[in-house]
Amino acid sequence: xxxxxxxxxxxxxxxxxxxxxxxxxxxxxxxxxxxxxxxxxxxxxxxxxxxxxxxxxxxxxxxxxxxxxxxxxxxxxxxxxxxxxxxxxxxxxxxxxxxxxxxx
Numbered sequence: 001x002x003x004x005x006x007x008x009x010x011x012x013x014x015x016x017x018x019x020x021x022x023x024x025x026x027x028x029x030x031x032x033x034x035x036x037x038x039x040x041x042x043x044x045x046x047x048x049x050x051x052x053x054x055x056x057x058x059x060x061x062x063x064x065x066x067x068x069x070x071x072x073x074x075x076x077x078x079x080x081x082x083x084x085x086x087x088x089x090x091x092x093x094x095x096x097x098x099x100x101x102x103x104x
Contacts, residue, residue, distance in 0.1 A: 005032050011043040014064040015100040021071040022091050025083040033081040040072055047073040060098045067094055 004024055009016035024030060037047070049069035056062040067090055071083040095102055 005035065008039060011040075011045070014061060015095070017045070017068055018064055018091050018094060018100075021068060021083055022088060024071070025085060025087045030075055030081050030083070033075040037072060037075055040068070045069070045072060047076050057097075060094075063094050063097070067091060 004020070007020075009020040011017060024036075030036065040046075045065065045068045047069055049072075050056075050062050050066035051069065054062075055066050067087070070090070071087055074084045074087075075081055092102070094100070
């Protein structure tokens with residue numbers, strides 16, 4: 001966890017942000033969840049962003065922001081404070097759709 005927090009992504013590179021959050025998807029409580037939410041918020045990434053009618057699966061940036069928002073949403077909720085494990089599936093769909101490299 002410390003390694004990930006010490007190596008935050010370049011927030012202007014959406015693929016780096018998506019990949020970083022995928023590394024965080026470890027299925028356990030994230031002790032640094034508040035710090036992560038604060039840092040991402042400073043860069044304009046908020047929990048539950050681009051949901052409902054604001055979501056556009058055909059727009060690369062919109063889809064990525066939705067994906068990040070879903071990950072951050074999981075971090076903020078008690079008692080788990082973790083990125084949901086299904087994040088991998090949606091991250092893979094986003095990468096494939098928009099031609100980005102896998103995290104693996």
